[in-house]
Amino acid sequence: MYDFDSAWLTKLEEMRAAGVNPYPNGMKPTHTSTELHELYKDVEDPSTVEGSTGVAVAGRVMFRNRFGKAMFLRILDRGEPTVDTVDAEGNPSKKGGIIQVYLRKNEVGDETFEQMKKLDIGDYVWIKGHVMRTRTGELSVQADEAMLASKIMTTFPDRWHGLNDVELRSRQRYVDLFMNEATRRTFRMRSKVVRYLRDFFEDRDYIEVETPMMQTIPGGATARPFVTHHNALDMELYLRIAPELYLKRLLVGGMERVFEINRNFRNEGISVRHNPEFTMLEFYQAWATYEDLMDITEELFVGLVDKLHGQRKIPFADFEIDFTPPFRRADMDELVVEHTPLQPEQMRDVNAMRAFYVADNPGADLDKLPTTVGKWWELLFEEYAEHKLINPTFVTGFPAEISPLARRNDEDPERVDRFELFCATWEIANAFSELNDPVDQAARFMAQVDAREGGDDEAMYFDADYIRALTYGMPPAAGQGIGVDRLVMLLTGSQSIREVILFPTLRPERKMAEQSVVEFENKDA
RNA sequence: GGGCCUAUAGCUCAAUUGGCAGAGCACCGGACUCUUAAUCCGUAGGUUCUAGGUUCGAUUCCUAGUGGGCCCA
Numbered sequence: 278m279y280d281f282d283s284a285w286l287t288k289l290e291e292m293r294a295a296g297v298n299p300y301p302n303g304m305k306p307t308h309t310s311t312e313l314h315e316l317y318k319d320v321e322d323p324s325t326v327e328g329s330t331g332v333a334v335a336g337r338v339m340f341r342n343r344f345g346k347a348m349f350l351r352i353l354d355r356g357e358p359t360v361d362t363v364d365a366e367g368n369p370s371k372k373g374g375i376i377q378v379y380l381r382k383n384e385v386g387d388e389t390f391e392q393m394k395k396l397d398i399g400d401y402v403w404i405k406g407h408v409m410r411t412r413t414g415e416l417s418v419q420a421d422e423a424m425l426a427s428k429i430m431t432t433f434p435d436r437w438h439g440l441n442d443v444e445l446r447s448r449q450r451y452v453d454l455f456m457n458e459a460t461r462r463t464f465r466m467r468s469k470v471v472r473y474l475r476d477f478f479e480d481r482d483y484i485e486v487e488t489p490m491m492q493t494i495p496g497g498a499t500a501r502p503f504v505t506h507h508n509a510l511d512m513e514l515y516l517r518i519a520p521e522l523y524l525k526r527l528l529v530g531g532m533e534r535v536f537e538i539n540r541n542f543r544n545e546g547i548s549v550r551h552n553p554e555f556t557m558l559e560f561y562q563a564w565a566t567y568e569d570l571m572d573i574t575e576e577l578f579v580g581l582v583d584k585l586h587g588q589r590k591i592p593f594a595d596f597e598i599d600f601t602p603p604f605r606r607a608d609m610d611e612l613v614v615e616h617t618p619l620q621p622e623q624m625r626d627v628n629a630m631r632a633f634y635v636a637d638n639p640g641a642d643l644d645k646l647p648t649t650v651g652k653w654w655e656l657l658f659e660e661y662a663e664h665k666l667i668n669p670t671f672v673t674g675f676p677a678e679i680s681p682l683a684r685r686n687d688e689d690p691e692r693v694d695r696f697e698l699f700c701a702t703w704e705i706a707n708a709f710s711e712l713n714d715p716v717d718q719a720a721r722f723m724a725q726v727d728a729r730e731g732g733d734d735e736a737m738y739f740d741a742d743y744i745r746a747l748t749y750g751m752p753p754a755a756g757q758g759i760g761v762d763r764l765v766m767l768l769t770g771s772q773s774i775r776e777v778i779l780f781p782t783l784r785p786e787r788k789m790a791e792q793s794v795v796e797f798e799n800k801d802a
Numbered sequence: 803g804g805g806c807c808u809a810u811a812g813c814u815c816a817a818u819u820g821g822c823a824g825a826g827c828a829c830c831g832g833a834c835u836c837u838u839a840a841u842c843c844g845u846a847g848g849u850u851c852u853a854g855g856u857u858c859g860a861u862u863c864c865u866a867g868u869g870g871g872c873c874c875a
Contacts, residue, residue, distance in 0.1 A: 347835035435814050440813070
């Protein structure tokens with residue numbers, strides 16, 4: 278049971294005893310704050326304008342100034358700060374989201390005024406009146422009627438310093454949202470990004486699909502899965518680490534262009550770039566190659582920054598990302614050569630790569646070093662090249678051994694037709710021409726199974742039904758995954774994935790866990 | 803998994819070498835009919851994250867744990 282603060286309980290009792298319902302219903306605002314700022318932005322005295330009466334606004338009280346027989350409130354509603362104005366110092370600023378209310382005792386009546394005097398910061402109110410401007414020029418609603426709309430029952434955060442604690446902000450996102458406009462902006466932006474992505478693929482004749490989140494064989498990526506149990510079927514199910522193998526089954530079915538935007542789950546560490554559940558866009562297009570996807574990706578990213586930022590150079594962390602096309606395209610080994618003393622011919626020589634690495638990393642655990650060319654490329658790329666890639670860069674030429682689902686390159690079968698897009702040193706997208714040769718795919722799965730038996734617990738499983746699907750014939754195709762959270766981070770300048778996920782995964786707070794009533798029981802077991 | 807940092811009032815933060823636990827805002831009471839972090843007067847608010855230890859005395863020092871942050875693997 279929740280431990281309510283007795284002072285607030287008393288306050289509510291007194292209010293009810295006085296005949297005031299703290300949680301009434303049915304009040305309707307006629308305008309949002311933003312609509313009023315927009316309607317009257319150029320009007321010196323809105324009270325002279327016909328239609329400025331009978332205006333109702335509603336929202337959370339964020340600020341209050343009380344006098345004996347008058348008061349000012351500023352209330353927050355869903356409006357966005359989009360109306361261009363200038364502030365008192367003459368600097369450009371945006372209005373919206375907040376509107377001031379002016380209440381006078383002789384206009385709202387003694388009874389209402391006494392009730393309004395008892396308002397706490399954080400309460401919801403509904404106000405009806407006319408629009409006016411104060412002596413200092415602030416657009417306000419002067420009240421004829423006012424009522425409490427919903428009562429706060431806890432003290433409000435410090436309104437000057439706000440809510441800064443990173444833990445509190447993500448744990449109590451509901452507080453973060455009403456306290457911080459930057460947070461509201463981030464999640465409005467996230468919504469626009471997702472909307473843009475859907476429109477982008479709809480416009481290109483793609484079908485949006487939903488494939489299983491609970492899978493019997495977790496596939497499509499190399500990662501540890503979450504496991505759960507289905508009682509009626511009495512079997513283990515895995516939360517998906519990727520939708521890939523299901524989307525490619527749809528290609529076999531003749532759905533030539535499909536995309537899915539949905540959650541993936543990976544049972545791994547949490548960091549500023551990793552949350553156990555995260556949102557992935559995957560799309561697949563028959564008759565396309567990975568090179569076509571580079572063109573499509575460029576179009577997608579440029580369109581996105583044009584739409585959401587209106588410019589192609591966007592600031593991020595300590596640098597600026599330039600999305601002006603064409604994006605650079607470079608092979609993985611080429612980038613390693615660029616950022617190490619290694620020569621191009623040494624990139625096929627395991628001993629040469631090992632010698633360089635050991636000399637440069639005296640503390641390295643020699644037993645854990647790679648033994649194959651492909652694994653060396655992966656390591657050297659991650660340690661020497663990745664963190665140099667600020668502007669969008671298509672990294673190509675991946676080794677086949679670290680790409681078990683990608684089509685081999687026709688000229689160099691040790692490589693695959695694959696790219697990853699890097700931005701701001703992060704992997705943002707991963708794409709390849711799809712492996713549609715069932716026999717090769719079966720062999721690649723077996724190599725993964727061997728790796729797993731050799732101790733690689735992130736290696737893939739053998740999915741026989743997926744091989745069976747391929748035996749029916751999958752059209753030549755290419756597919757891509759884009760991490761939506763990281764994309765939103767880039768576009769909002771967020772340094773942590775937790776800033777772009779409304780409710781990121783956190784350990785439960787002890788105090789709340791103690792007061793919660795949760796009974797885990799398995800009735801069928 | 804390893805290292806470093808951190809936890810004090812609802813929020814933002816103080817507390818000298820180890821010596822009575824503090825401020826601002828919020829809350830409660832009062833004054834004030836154009837304020838912009840309003841102002842003024844008064845009251846109240848604490849298991850100093852948890853469990854041990856050292857000490858006459860611990861927010862402070864030590865050990866372990868828990869939550870969180872940063873860095874590394």
